[in-house]
Amino acid sequence: MKTIKLLTGLTSVAVLGSLVLTACGKTETATTTTPAPTTATTTPKETAKAEEEISGKIVYSQWGTNVETEQTKTLLKEFNKKYPKIDVEVVSKDWGTYWTSLTAQAASKDLPDVYKISFAYVDKYAKLGAMKDLTDIIKTNNFNTGDFEPGVLATHQVGGKQYSLPRDANTIVTYYNKALFTDPKKNPAGAPMPKGEMTWDQVLDIAKKLTLDNKGKNASEAGFDDKNIVQWGLTVDAAGSADSVLEPQIISNGGKIVNDDQTLALESPEAKQVLEFYRDLVTKYHVTPSSSQSQSLSKDPFLTLTTGKVAMSFAGSWSAAEFKKANIQFDTFLPPKFKDTKTVVQVAGNALSPYTKNEKAAWALLSWLAGPEGQIALAKQGQSIPANKQAAQTYLGIDDGYNKQTFIESQKYAIPVPFFDGKDKLLWDIIPQKLAQPLSGKGDIDATLKEIKTLYGK
Known part of the structure; x- marks a missing residue:
């Protein structure tokens, strides 16, 4: 059984994802990098205004079913409440076609601005140069990576560098x-x-x-x-x-x-x-x-x-x-x-194209999807186990009649073993x-x- 293949759109509790493409070269041991807090220099009002001013059209690509595509579009309506001037086009393909297409797009340097990535392919696409190293962007924007369990965050690192941010963490x-x-x-x-x-x-x-x-x-x-x-x-x-x-x-x-x-x-x-x-x-x-x-x-x-x-x-x-x-x-x-x-813990995440022409808008989307607001919105849909610990209580608050706490707790015991x-x-x-x-x-x-x-x- 190829578990990740079962997880195609299954990065939902209908759920997460094993594959056929892989990386070249030796994978170094991943270490979690948590940026140090920075002193705020703007007021919340100024921040909100700056967010509203970020604009432009970007493309978000994912694998999944028609149902999952509609769920993503619904999720992005919440994103647009915060970023009303960013127009996000959603492109969705089936599991096999998605990776074939992504590899071709990486070769032609014509990648989607933000795209979904399985933990099993992070090493491959990072080494293909298809994923922007997010380490400095995370520090500059003071994005809190401490909201993720170390083992969960590490699945989206290569050589200690953060190449993507977790989206959901099925286990x-x-x-x-x-x-x-x-x-x-x-x-x-x-x-x-x-x-x-x-x-x-x-x-x-x-x-x-x-x-x-x-x-x-x-x-x-x-x-x-x-x-x-x-x-x-x-x-x-x-x-x-x-x-x-x-x-x-x-x-x-x-x-x-x-x-x-x-x-x-x-x-x-x-x-x-x-x-x-x-x-x-x-x-x-x-x-x-x-x-x-x-x-x-x-x-x-x-x-x-x-x-x-x-x-x-x-x-x-x-x-x-x-x-x-x-x-x-x-x-x-x-x-x-x-x-x-x-x-x-099979962690799906999102990556940023190194060739995007609108990095501000692309980072706004990626950081929102991985941050507390996007993760809580995702948890409310009930389709995925959120990777961000800030959304855990929202997910657990949806009573499905069994102990979902096990899924959250198990994230602490994830093996940080790279593909x-x-x-x-x-x-x-x-x-x-x-x-x-x-x-x-x-x-x-x-x-x-x-x-x-x-x-x-x-």
Whole structure:
């Protein structure tokens, strides 16, 4: 599964985004730059007047559906209340066409004034020279980057420089089916509902009690028939979700998928321990379906909860809409941890063209979209998890019947691991194809890792 591809317009809670184009060269470790406050030299009245005087026509480009395009146009009506003389033309394309077009526009130096960018492409387009370095503009305008969690902000940096600003921050968490926990027939052992930060030992204990065979015995009982399982305690497609589940989980255990020099790190003891644990969930504890069994439940491993036969599952924040549609009574908790809680926050952002002929208007739009006003307006639409912490309470104030606080809290545990040329193929093609069977108990993990290393070529 290529998670970001699922996130096309999905930078909404219908939601965020994995890709096919990537960058060249070595990615340096990102560091968050927070500009120091400057002393105000103008009054609010003078500032408002200056804002009203910024004028001109600019182009904003994004990927997304027709619905998402209309949502953006509605959002920009709020922008025009503050900047009435800026005319913003919205250009929207489907996910695949968007990146093909953007690459061509970068080559011809004819980019939109402001455009939407996925965290997975920041490195690529920054190195193509398609994104203006915002570091000095942020300082000059005293834009408060402290309103973002460091890990969220870092996903839009290259070499410590800020090349784009976050728009929304959809994340990977764990969900559970509340109806299975409250039904004595589905939960005869009385396993407690998961919540907050939990270790894998705690989650495994719950999963055993919620995994039932056709006679009603659970996986922790003697006589449990693992050949006739009718209810699963947990689904984890670690191979198929290498970018969104496997990588943060290995980091949780103190390991990495790739080293800082971009070489493969899957053969480290910390990484192998995680791989062996996920295999044991299938073959030893029998609480998680094999890759083929998971596919029979749902083609999308993040949506197995919709079957009503799964108690807990990793899924994206956008998956909530699908669970609602399936009439599943669900709630959320942070991903289980080995040593430290870690998750992926897939941060869409906005970039500024280095070729814009109206930088004042373009910066006004970009900074408004990332700032408190734009982020609060975005949160009110209910389409996205705002990246700016100032908008969190507005987002949480919309009652959707489950614990959305988990999405906000999980941003603190984002892994600041950049994408680079070749990593997309490793995470979206090589690992899913090669590790799925070994993690289901069919094939040798060590031999597979050697094959992966050869295919990866680093």
